[in-house]
Amino acid sequence: MDNQDAERAKIAADADRELTRLWRAWRTIHQMCQDRGYEIGEEEVKISLNDFRKDYADPSGAPDRKKMNTSFRPTDAMLTKYTALPTKAEPHPPPQIGTIWIEFSSDASIGIKQMRAFAQHVSQHKFYTGILVTQASITPAALKIIPVVLPSIIETFQEQDLLVNITHHELVPTHELLSAEQKVELLKRYRLKESQLPRIQVGDPVAKYLGLRKGQVVKIIRRSETAGRYASYRWAI
Amino acid sequence: MPHSILKNALSFLSNTSTSSARSSEDRNKKTALYHAQLLQQRKDVEALILAYTEALLEVPSSPAADPARPRLQDITLVKDSLKPFQPSDYDSLIEERNINKRCGYVLCPRPNRQEDTKARYRILHGKGRGSDSLKFVDRHTLEQWCSDDCGKRALYVKLQLNEEPAWTRVGSPVGDILLLEDEQNIQKRLEYDFTLIGELRSLDLGLEEDEVVARMKALAIERGDEEASSRSFGLAEIDVHEKRDIGGKVSAPDPSTTERNSKGWSDSIEGYTPRCTRKKTRGPESGNREDEDEDMMPTI
Numbered sequence: 001m002d003n004q005d006a007e008r009a010k011i012a013a014d015a016d017r018e019l020t021r022l023w024r025a026w027r028t029i030h031q032m033c034q035d036r037g038y039e040i041g042e043e044e045v046k047i048s049l050n051d052f053r054k055d056y057a058d059p060s061g062a063p064d065r066k067k068m069n070t071s072f073r074p075t076d077a078m079l080t081k082y083t084a085l086p087t088k089a090e091p092h093p094p095p096q097i098g099t100i101w102i103e104f105s106s107d108a109s110i111g112i113k114q115m116r117a118f119a120q121h122v123s124q125h126k127f128y129t130g131i132l133v134t135q136a137s138i139t140p141a142a143l144k145i146i147p148v149v150l151p152s153i154i155e156t157f158q159e160q161d162l163l164v165n166i167t168h169h170e171l172v173p174t175h176e177l178l179s180a181e182q183k184v185e186l187l188k189r190y191r192l193k194e195s196q197l198p199r200i201q202v203g204d205p206v207a208k209y210l211g212l213r214k215g216q217v218v219k220i221i222r223r224s225e226t227a228g229r230y231a232s233y234r235w236a237i
Numbered sequence: 238m239p240h241s242i243l244k245n246a247l248s249f250l251s252n253t254s255t256s257s258a259r260s261s262e263d264r265n266k267k268t269a270l271y272h273a274q275l276l277q278q279r280k281d282v283e284a285l286i287l288a289y290t291e292a293l294l295e296v297p298s299s300p301a302a303d304p305a306r307p308r309l310q311d312i313t314l315v316k317d318s319l320k321p322f323q324p325s326d327y328d329s330l331i332e333e334r335n336i337n338k339r340c341g342y343v344l345c346p347r348p349n350r351q352e353d354t355k356a357r358y359r360i361l362h363g364k365g366r367g368s369d370s371l372k373f374v375d376r377h378t379l380e381q382w383c384s385d386d387c388g389k390r391a392l393y394v395k396l397q398l399n400e401e402p403a404w405t406r407v408g409s410p411v412g413d414i415l416l417l418e419d420e421q422n423i424q425k426r427l428e429y430d431f432t433l434i435g436e437l438r439s440l441d442l443g444l445e446e447d448e449v450v451a452r453m454k455a456l457a458i459e460r461g462d463e464e465a466s467s468r469s470f471g472l473a474e475i476d477v478h479e480k481r482d483i484g485g486k487v488s489a490p491d492p493s494t495t496e497r498n499s500k501g502w503s504d505s506i507e508g509y510t511p512r513c514t515r516k517k518t519r520g521p522e523s524g525n526r527e528d529e530d531e532d533m534m535p536t537i
Contacts, residue, residue: 139336
């Protein structure tokens with residue numbers, strides 16, 4: 001009898017640990033979307049563990065990933081930031097951003113089939129971006145699907161990478177995406193071609209956090225002992 | 238941006254072409270195009286392999302198929318699809334099938350084995366005694382197949398795949414992929430032939446033993462035992478004969494009579510004068526612009 005109780009207690013503890021992990025990943029994802037500029041309320045980002053448990057745990061206390069799907073719309077500021085400069089051919093270019101869809105995968109491993117299903121869902125509901133949060137790493141073959149399903153953008157994260165928000169670390173400087181207009185201004189001011197800027201890879205953890213795309217420019221603001229603030233610019237490749 | 242390399246090269250050209258010669262611009266463009274096409278070709282092949290992998294996840298078509306006696310339709314599909322695969326692509330195919338809870342062997346419809354543990358390794362007892370016989374095996378390796386037989390069949394196919402990536406394979410021969418069953422059939426047929434020879438010999442038909450063997454082999458080839466013959470190394474039988482009918486006396490060419498070039502020695506190698514004239518080295522004062530452009534080529 002004691003044995004059974006101990007077993008049950010162990011399972012409950014495991015479920016609770018899992019739930020706490022997911023709560024942290026959930027918070028990071030929301031902070032990320034807020035930092036990118038999607039419309040999210042403050043109380044959504046700062047959800048407490050108890051509220052999270054109430055909303056997303058199944059009766060046994062384990063997290064129910066199937067419930068954890070959300071989508072956000074971009075704010076007006078974000079829309080203007082992502083709009084290319086008007087040209088003669090296209091005086092009113094559409095913004096290169098739209099609704100984002102976030103899904104926590106309940107499959108233990110992600111292969112081609114699961115990835116196809118996710119891509120299908122994203123394109124079917126006309127989401128601009130889809131974020132898939134997985135429990136384990138995705139197979140290389142499944143990752144090859146991502147560039148094929150353009151124009152929908154698919155980003156993938158592992159739960160374990162979202163446990164802490166890396167941009168809150170003191171050694172990570174502020175990264176700020178420049179709009180098309182700001183970029184042109186920068187290049188004009190320093191008389192540069194964009195290829196003359198320092199670079200940042202799109203696979204860089206912070207670049208992934210911000211969802212940078214090739215060709216965008218970020219402004220990185222560091223603290224400096226001598227100058228107070230030091231800004232540098234990186235071109236995403 | 239799908240064609241970024243090409244675009245960059247072109248924009249680069251348009252920026253710098255104002256002063257330099259047009260020919261070098263063309264050449265740069267040609268080089269850029271060449272490399273862009275290579276990349277595109279590679280991408281196409283990779284997309285093809287991905288498509289084949291996806292298709293092979295659904296094979297065999299019927300759930301009642303027997304991996305030991307697959308349907309002809311499935312066999313041809315598998316053999317054709319696997320041709321561009323590298324062993325690593327094959328591994329990822331197995332992984333994908335396992336994720337879908339299927340045996341890793343393409344022609345097997347059964348689910349793969351599931352070990353009832355979450356431990357990373359399992360200890361297997363092999364033959365013999367003591368700690369030598371124990372084997373530590375990764376759980377995932379055990380869970381790849383539905384049975385050891387399927388494992389053998391799958392690895393037999395894997396061994397025949399070309400290590401070289403498909404986009405660099407152009408020109409090299411494409412061998413047909415054999416299944417383990419094919420190989421066994423060939424073995425059986427060969428065994429049958431040999432027993433036939435033995436029986437013939439015991440009948441004592443008055444033929445010499447060697448003659449019987451030779452005839453049986455000829456018969457096998459005549460029958461169109463293609464697989465068997467294609468597995469041999471394809472050595473041609475060549476007889477070398479001395480050329481006996483030579484008119485007149487043959488002697489080595491006299492070095493004094495052979496043609497000498499401007500520097501005073503002969504170009505001929507054992508009597509043969511190479512006809513391919515190499516470009517004369519040019520004096521430093523004789524270079525005009527166009528020649529210089531051409532000589533730049535190998536240094537780029």
